[in-house]
Amino acid sequence: MNSAVSDNRLAVLDHSRQRAQAETSGRGHIRVQDVHIEFDHNGGKRAAVQNAQLEIKPGEFVCLLGPSGCGKSTLLNAIAGFVQPSRGSLSIDGLAVTEPGPDRGMVFQQHSLFPWKTVRDNVAFGPLMAGVGRNEAMSVARTFLSLVGLAAFEDAYPSTLSGGMQQRVGIARALANYPSVLLMDEPFGALDAQTRIMMQENLLQIWREFRNTLVFVTHDIDEAVFLSDRIVVMSASPGRIIADIKVALPRPREQSMLTSPEFIALKRQCMDLIRQETLCAFQQQNQVG
Amino acid sequence: MSVKQNLALQPAEAVSPALLAVPPSPSTGPSAPTPRRRRLPANFAHYLVRTGALVMAVLLWHLAASNDFNLLLNFENIPTPVVVGEALLVQLASQEFYLHIGYSLERIAIAYGMAVVLGVMLGVLMGRSRWAEDIILPYIELLRPIPAVAWIPLAILMLPSEQSSIIFITFLGALFPVVLNTVHGVEQTPDVLVRAARSLGASKRAILWHVVIPGAMPSIVAGLAIGMGVAWFSLLAGEIISGQYGIGYFTWTSYTLIQYPQIIIGMLTIGGLGTLCTLLVRKACTPLLRWQAKGGRP
Numbered sequence: 001m002n003s004a005v006s007d008n009r010l011a012v013l014d015h016s017r018q019r020a021q022a023e024t025s026g027r028g029h030i031r032v033q034d035v036h037i038e039f040d041h042n043g044g045k046r047a048a049v050q051n052a053q054l055e056i057k058p059g060e061f062v063c064l065l066g067p068s069g070c071g072k073s074t075l076l077n078a079i080a081g082f083v084q085p086s087r088g089s090l091s092i093d094g095l096a097v098t099e100p101g102p103d104r105g106m107v108f109q110q111h112s113l114f115p116w117k118t119v120r121d122n123v124a125f126g127p128l129m130a131g132v133g134r135n136e137a138m139s140v141a142r143t144f145l146s147l148v149g150l151a152a153f154e155d156a157y158p159s160t161l162s163g164g165m166q167q168r169v170g171i172a173r174a175l176a177n178y179p180s181v182l183l184m185d186e187p188f189g190a191l192d193a194q195t196r197i198m199m200q201e202n203l204l205q206i207w208r209e210f211r212n213t214l215v216f217v218t219h220d221i222d223e224a225v226f227l228s229d230r231i232v233v234m235s236a237s238p239g240r241i242i243a244d245i246k247v248a249l250p251r252p253r254e255q256s257m258l259t260s261p262e263f264i265a266l267k268r269q270c271m272d273l274i275r276q277e278t279l280c281a282f283q284q285q286n287q288v289g
Numbered sequence: 290m291s292v293k294q295n296l297a298l299q300p301a302e303a304v305s306p307a308l309l310a311v312p313p314s315p316s317t318g319p320s321a322p323t324p325r326r327r328r329l330p331a332n333f334a335h336y337l338v339r340t341g342a343l344v345m346a347v348l349l350w351h352l353a354a355s356n357d358f359n360l361l362l363n364f365e366n367i368p369t370p371v372v373v374g375e376a377l378l379v380q381l382a383s384q385e386f387y388l389h390i391g392y393s394l395e396r397i398a399i400a401y402g403m404a405v406v407l408g409v410m411l412g413v414l415m416g417r418s419r420w421a422e423d424i425i426l427p428y429i430e431l432l433r434p435i436p437a438v439a440w441i442p443l444a445i446l447m448l449p450s451e452q453s454s455i456i457f458i459t460f461l462g463a464l465f466p467v468v469l470n471t472v473h474g475v476e477q478t479p480d481v482l483v484r485a486a487r488s489l490g491a492s493k494r495a496i497l498w499h500v501v502i503p504g505a506m507p508s509i510v511a512g513l514a515i516g517m518g519v520a521w522f523s524l525l526a527g528e529i530i531s532g533q534y535g536i537g538y539f540t541w542t543s544y545t546l547i548q549y550p551q552i553i554i555g556m557l558t559i560g561g562l563g564t565l566c567t568l569l570v571r572k573a574c575t576p577l578l579r580w581q582a583k584g585g586r587p
Contacts, residue, residue, distance in 0.1 A: 080488060102488070108485060114485075115504075116503040116580040126490060157580045
């Protein structure tokens with residue numbers, strides 16, 4: 001029932017789907033080469049990411065997985081252009097990343113909607129900044145709001161929506177610029193378990209239509225296995241990439257797969273890696289303390 | 290569309306009529322009507338208590354003044370509320386009284402308008418630029434504690450007319466709260482919103498206009514309301530010392546002319562006008578803060 005409703009919704013979006021596919025197909029090739037990222041820390045430098053080497057193909061869904069504080073969000077922020085690496089290079093489709101831009105849509109963990117703008121104005125913000133007319137921006141906004149099932153709430157202010165609805169608006173807002181890359185920083189981390197599963201399925205449906213390159217940061221192993229084509233596992237601080245696991249589960253992904261042997265095997269593999277890293281992180285903290 | 294908006298924005302209001310439409314059954318009867326029955330009288334009770342508090346003060350004043358109460362506070366020379374009320378009727382019928390009010394309002398309008406424009410501009414500049422803050426903040430810190438009255442000699446020496454001196458003093462009073470609240474609001478801009486705007490392709494100017502200023506608005510509005518209060522405070526100081534018209538002048542002259550009821554009329558007029566102006570500022574700014582969650586006071 002749920003997917004029938006969504007298909008209907010997506011049929012309305014035929015035009016934007018075509019446009020999105022035209023604009024994003026073959027684009028969004030991310031290359032991270034020998035990237036180091038350092039922060040000032042107590043007068044000295046502290047490495048957040050070390051020797052990151054990563055290539056993400058156009059249209060790929062990659063999860064960055066690791067214990068909290070491992071630098072996975074920092075790496076994502078570097079791809080977004082918010083953080084400059086102190087060494088190494090970052091490029092999208094061969095162009096070096098120097099600053100944030102509308103080609104890389106960003107979805108944050110929470111509280112990232114403009115509270116003083118209505119839901120529609122939030123989503124229309126990107127197109128307006130891109131210089132399209134007000135009327136077109138509004139119609140683009142409505143289109144993407146119906147994509148995430150929130151057309152009825154276009155006049156509401158974000159504070160009146162639930163956390164899950166706010167995140168859906170955040171996704172619509174990031175997509176409204178037709179980005180070739182969608183970067184998501186623990187977007188469902190603050191949601192309850194039931195809402196999170198719904199959001200994951202919703203995201204996969206959207207991604208199936210738009211085929212953006214998707215980089216998704218999470219510390220939730222189930223989430224990483226369920227969503228991605230590849231899981232990039234990062235070590236505890238300083239963050240290094242310690243494993244790159246291919247997820248060969250068939251698509252479309254369904255909830256029933258959560259208990260399949262393949263799923264469990266992948267989950268176990270990730271759990272062992274993460275457990276070691278978390279233990280390492282604990283020891284490091286104890287030594288510091 | 291409006292129905293949806295109501296549903297989304299005012300869940301409580303949207304739900305309660307539906308509850309009330311259900312015929313009262315033994316189970317829903319006691320609980321369903323409570324929201325309505327309680328809400329209206331609750332507000333009403335608040336105003337009743339507030340009015341009562343004011344009436345109580347007038348009553349105490351009457352008792353103290355008519356009995357020549359003199360212990361710590363001396364009421365022997367204070368007219369009773371009835372005498373003041375009679376004098377007020379006389380004033381309300383005279384043209385000069387309105388001239389005084391008109392002069393004061395004009396000064397407030399000019400001085401406050403300048404303070405708001407300059408104050409918000411300075412505040413945004415200081416909030417966005419470390420340099421600007423380092424240059425301007427020392428002046429503000431140093432000048433802010435100087436009371437309006439202390440500015441009077443310098444204002445008279447430096448400015449061409451009494452009118453401009455009074456306006457200058459009023460302007461200064463309103464300026465500081467507006468600047469400081471604006472700085473505070475601008476500096477509190479959540480970083481995640483700036484990053485969101487940047488990733489959506491916003492320029493620096495667009496970020497200022499769409500993110501920083503709207504985000505600072507609750508703090509700016511608070512500054513505007515405080516600034517209006519201080520503007521009246523400063524205006525009175527200016528009008529008492531110099532000038533030929535104005536409600537402050539009226540009050541002070543009444544003292545020198547031993548017209549005691551007029552002193553009280555002047556004071557109450559100042560209080561009333563100040564409250565009214567602050568209320569107007571808040572009302573005028575309400576549309577700018579419509580987005581704030583229901584239940585929070587705008």
